[in-house]
Amino acid sequence: MINFINNLFKVHLKKYEAELALHYELPEQLQVDTLANLLVTMEGTAFGQDHHLAGVRHGAGFAERVPVRNYDELQPYLRRMLRGEDNVLSPDRVRWLAQTAGTTSGQSKYVPVTRDNIQECHVKGSWMTLAMLHMQREDLKIFARKNLLIGGGVYDPHPDNGFPVADISAILVHSIPLVVRPFYIPDVKTATLPNYERKVRIIAEMAAREDSITMLGGVPTWNLALYRHILEITGASNLLEVWPNLQAYIHGGVSFGPYRETFRRLIPKPDFLYQEVYNASEGYFALQDGEERDDMLLLLTNGIYYEFIPFEQFRSGDRTAIPLSEVEEDVPYALVITTNAGLYRYLVGDLITFTTRSPYRIKIVGRTQEFINAFGEDLLSENVENALVKACRETGAVVKDYTIAPYYLSERERGRHQWFIEFLELPVEQSVFTRSLDLALQRENSNYAQKRSNDFAISELEVIALPPGFFQQWLRRKGKVGGQSKVPKLANHRHFADEILAEINTMIGES
Known part of the structure; x- marks a missing residue:
């Protein structure tokens, strides 16, 4: 009976497999059709009327009438929506507000999530992800056993309007179709608890007693905390001793590179599938399409x-965007989206590059506000992540989280980069790790290598190891606890770095 149910779901996934096939055959036409459908739906909204969108069906006319906006610039419309006014940005009623706290800078942002957006973007993206997994591995038993998901939190309703507020992953958990909920643990209430430490403890006790788990899902950082609890409870040396039927892990939210070796040790199975997804509060954007x-x-x-804005152009203040058909490979772009939730030509804040144009594949390379160019090095997150992975591989270190800031030139010393790192596993020798990281970064970024040549402009980077749990406590003190709260990876200033150093000095003084 169980195999029969699993096979039924495989049949259901076939329609998503067919839709995915179109991404390789007619990608530009898919986007033309998507925009036309969005404009038909949105032209009668307050936003559509203000921008004279009636009859507009093509990208050029749309771009002429609607400027590219960030969250703050969309606020006049968002405030009306938050007051409960209908048909402002979308004809569909708002069901949730997705809390997108991002990094420690600034206040939480609330992105409207409508029923159409939930079903036709986020839930659909999840089905497409499962379809992609089945295309890679037909023997998957996702709907024959249990699947463990650790999602975000559901928080207090918005004080102005009573709309429910949650992380997007929690909204997805709430939106899991009833017919498939029996295949997922924990229950919805537990999976969406806002207190992450408590949630991890409860789920660990629950999951440790369940031996039929086949698929895992969630952000690597919180999942690692959960798995370590489970190994402590069971006394097992790896997760296969607890769940011998494990087949796949769907992950996103942070770069997986620094955690890959740790997961391979936790799940020592050569044919185990890792499936990366790019799912943000604003939309389900991309998925890995090959093992x-x-x-x-x-x-x-x-x-x-x-739409896409070349990053160099964006930094100069020019927001002229290009459509998908005009992008080039290996060029960093600021991502601009128009969605069925009512975000029009909206700056997500992410930087991506295209790795191929047939089909259109991307990598996330950073954030529009996260880079370091204090000495002309023009460092992006992708450079940092790649260097970090290489240094960890060479020294046996495992990094949990980090942030980087410039240390400016002075009369007495050259400038350098300061890396504040919280390790899961310390390197045997920190000096070796530091040297390895610096050399790897030079290989990743030629501008950095030039500035480092013979210590010409900047010295070797400095690594400051932080105590376990430091970043979690730091975020909590800033009121930033939850699945959407992230440590800023790169800052072209010292605000965060000086905060961290002050906190370290306070801890030393109290000890």
Whole structure:
């Protein structure tokens, strides 16, 4: 009976497999159709009327009438929506507010999530991800056993309007179709608890007693905390001793590179599948479409129309965006989206590059506000992540989280980069790790290598190891606890670095 149910779901996934096939055959046409459908739906909204969108069906006319906006610039419309006014940005009623706290800077942002957006973007993206997994491995038993998901939190309703507020992953958990909920643990209430430490403890006790888990899902950082609890409870040396039927892990939210070796030790199974997804509060954007790939297929039929601003141009203040058909490979772009939730030509804040144009595959290379260019090095997150992975591989270190800031030139010493790192596993010798990291970064970024040549402009980077749990406590003190709260990886200033140093000095003084 169980295998029969699993086979039924495989049949259901076939329609998503067919839709994915179109991404390889007619990608530009998919985007033309998506924009036309969005404009038909949105032209009668307050936003559509203000921008004279009636009859507009093509990208050029749309771009002429609607400027590219960030969250703050969309606020006049968002405030009306938050007051409960209907048909402002979308004709569909708002069901949730997705809390997108991002990094420690600034206040939490609330992105409207409508029923159409939930079903035709986020839930659909999840089905497409499962379809992609089945295309890679037909023997998957996702709907024959149990699947363990650790999602975000559901928080207090918004004080102005009573709309429910949650992390997007918690909204997805709430939106899991009733017919498939029996195949997922924990229950919805537990999976969406806002207190992460308590949630991890409860789920660990529950999951340690369940031996039929086949698929895992969630952000690597919180999942690692959960798995370590489970190993402590069971006394097992790896997760296969607890769950021998494990087959796949769906992950996103942070770069997986620094955690890959740790997961391989936790799940020592050569044919175990790792499936990366790019799912943000604003939309389900991309998924990994091959077991050996390190990029992701851009999803073009999820109610999202994409545009792209070359990053160099964006930094100069020019927001002229280009459509998908005009992008080039290996050029960093600021991502601009128009969605079925009512975000129009909206700056997500992410930087991506295209790795291929047939089909359109992308990598996330950073954030528009996260880079370091204090000495002309023009460092992006992708450079940092790649260097960190290499240094960890060479020294046996495992990094939990980090942030980087410039240390400026003075009369007495050259400038350098300061890396504040919280390790899961310390390197045997920190000096060896530091040297390895610096050399790897020079290989990743030629501008950095030039500035480092003979210590010409900047000295070797400095690594400051932080005590376990430091970043979690730091975020909590800033009121930033939850699945959407992240440590800023790169800052072209010292605000965060000086905060951290002050906190370290306080801890030393109290000890």
